[in-house]
Amino acid sequence: MLRQGKTYAEVYRNFHWEIPEFYNLGVDLCDKWAADPQRLALIYEDETGKVENYTFSMIKKASDQLANVFLGLGVDVGDRVAILLPQRPETAVAHIAAYKIGAIAIPMFTLFGTDALQYRLRNSAARIVITDQANLEKITAIWPELPALKQVLVTGAVKADERIFSLPEMLARAADQLQPVSTRADDPALIIYTSGTTGPPKGALHAHRTLLGHLPGVEFPHNFFPQPGDLFWTPADWAWIGGLIDVLFPSWHHGIPVLAHRARKFDPEQAFQLLAKHRVRNAFMPPTALKLMRQVANPRERYDYQLRSIGSGGETLGEELLNWGRETFGLTINEFYGQTECNLIVGCCAEV
Numbered sequence: 236m237l238r239q240g241k242t243y244a245e246v247y248r249n250f251h252w253e254i255p256e257f258y259n260l261g262v263d264l265c266d267k268w269a270a271d272p273q274r275l276a277l278i279y280e281d282e283t284g285k286v287e288n289y290t291f292s293m294i295k296k297a298s299d300q301l302a303n304v305f306l307g308l309g310v311d312v313g314d315r316v317a318i319l320l321p322q323r324p325e326t327a328v329a330h331i332a333a334y335k336i337g338a339i340a341i342p343m344f345t346l347f348g349t350d351a352l353q354y355r356l357r358n359s360a361a362r363i364v365i366t367d368q369a370n371l372e373k374i375t376a377i378w379p380e381l382p383a384l385k386q387v388l389v390t391g392a393v394k395a396d397e398r399i400f401s402l403p404e405m406l407a408r409a410a411d412q413l414q415p416v417s418t419r420a421d422d423p424a425l426i427i428y429t430s431g432t433t434g435p436p437k438g439a440l441h442a443h444r445t446l447l448g449h450l451p452g453v454e455f456p457h458n459f460f461p462q463p464g465d466l467f468w469t470p471a472d473w474a475w476i477g478g479l480i481d482v483l484f485p486s487w488h489h490g491i492p493v494l495a496h497r498a499r500k501f502d503p504e505q506a507f508q509l510l511a512k513h514r515v516r517n518a519f520m521p522p523t524a525l526k527l528m529r530q531v532a533n534p535r536e537r538y539d540y541q542l543r544s545i546g547s548g549g550e551t552l553g554e555e556l557l558n559w560g561r562e563t564f565g566l567t568i569n570e571f572y573g574q575t576e577c578n579l580i581v582g583c584c585a586e587v
Contacts, residue, residue: 236489237451239459243587250451258420260443261298261334264487266415269295275492278466278513279324282498289324291490294331297324297406299413301332304405308363308386312337312416315359315383315426319343319352319366319374322473322497325390325402327483329365334424334443337416338362341426341438344474345370351436353377355428356384359438365402367391375399420444427476429575439576446484452579453485456569457517457544458586461489465543468494468509469519470501476575477548482519503527510540517544522552525568529559540564546571546582 240246268274268291277289310316316333318340320326326342333340341359343352345367352373356364360383364374367390374387388402418424424443428436454460467486471478486493494513498505506528509515520528525547528534542564548571552560560568571582 237454237459240587243584246455246584246587252447254420254444254447256419257417258443258447259334259415259418260424260446260484261331262415263446264334264484265291265295265298265331268487268490274490276487277324277327278492278494280494280496280509280513281323287324291487294324294328296411297328298331298335300406300409300411301328301402302335302413302415303409303411304388304402305332305336305338305363307409308400310336310338310363313423314338314362315341317341317343317356317359317361317364318474319345319347319364319370320390321345322478322495323390324495325365326473327487327495330479334418335413335415337418337422339423339426339440341428342474342479344472347373349373349377353380355436355438356381359426363388365390368393371399418443420447427479427575437576446480446488449480449579450485450488452571452573452582453481453546455584456546456571456582458569458584460485460517460544461491462516462543465491465516466494466514467491467517467519468496468513468515470497470506470524471519471521472497476573476578477519477521480578481546481548481573501527503529503531507531507534507538507540510542511538514541516542517546518542519546519548520568522547522550522556525552525556525560529556529563534563542566544569548572548579 238249272292274291276291276294279287316338318329330340363386365388387399390402393401421442425441426438469482473479545568567585569583573579
């Protein structure tokens with residue numbers, strides 16, 4: 236973790252990398268915090284407004300159960316596990332379970348059509364897919380073109396099928412004890428596909444250590460994250476590196492709770508409501524979201540939000556948007572830069 240300093244030179248001078256030989260992303264994100272049964276990991280608000288809280292202990296139990304489900308279905312070290320889900324508890328649990336058994340997770344965006352999914356699933360040779368009922372039909376439509384795909388797990392009830400299983404039913408029968416694989420820091424953990432700006436999308440393979448490499452790039456633009464009382468949210472989907480490794484993973488590495496809510500369409504008014512309702516302290520807000528939020532009238536007079544840091548990346552904000560951020564949130568929005576292949580390599584911190 237970065238040591239806080241008064242100047243950039245001081246922060247730079249006091250920093251050094253600590254990359255262990257053996258390191259498992261799933262254990263780091265979850266298991267090390269699970270001994271405290273009250274430690275909050277996730278606040279999940281669904282589209283109806285229903286709110287559920289999950290502790291790290293609950294996430295550990297569910298991920299151990301899912302890891303055992305994977306093993307029972309024949310998933311082995313190095314096999315690809317595709318995760319076609321929005322921001323919801325099962326998404327995070329699927330990632331952690333895959334890492335614990337040495338499998339490779341592949342996040343997939345739920346708004347992808349069948350062509351985009353077929354390309355990524357075939358290119359990655361995905362062995363298993365976890366999805367919901369809303370996206371199951373997409374997978375079954377392209378399954379004949381996916382020779383590596385063996386099974387699909389669905390977050391709801393499904394008709395009996397030798398290849399499609401109900402995730403809740405499988406978890407209910409699974410053991411909740413697991414000995415995670417002792418992975419090396421350099422072992423592969425994650426494939427995230429680029430957006431395909433120049434030619435077909437390319438799968439960027441990241442090792443377990445990728446989170447450790449990301450941490451300074453998160454801690455610095457979030458004003459030396461974490462601080463007491465921090466709680467993180469982003470409207471960016473966890474299928475993208477910005478939502479997953481700029482928010483969810485670094486928060487859980489530090490034992491900080493995350494708000495999960497992914498509306499079908501970004502609503503700037505609702506964004507202010509969420510920030511205030513859940514006492515969000517840290518947010519990654521893409522420039523497009525900030526520009527839409529700027530259209531909301533008098534938010535400081537209508538919503539009692541108290542953010543400590545906002546980071547933004549993807550395109551430059553410009554002086555007018557930065558000034559709006561200072562007036563609206565009482566802080567300077569810190570900008571950063573990165574790509575799917577090499578993320579968070581440049582960042583600003585208004586406190587140094």
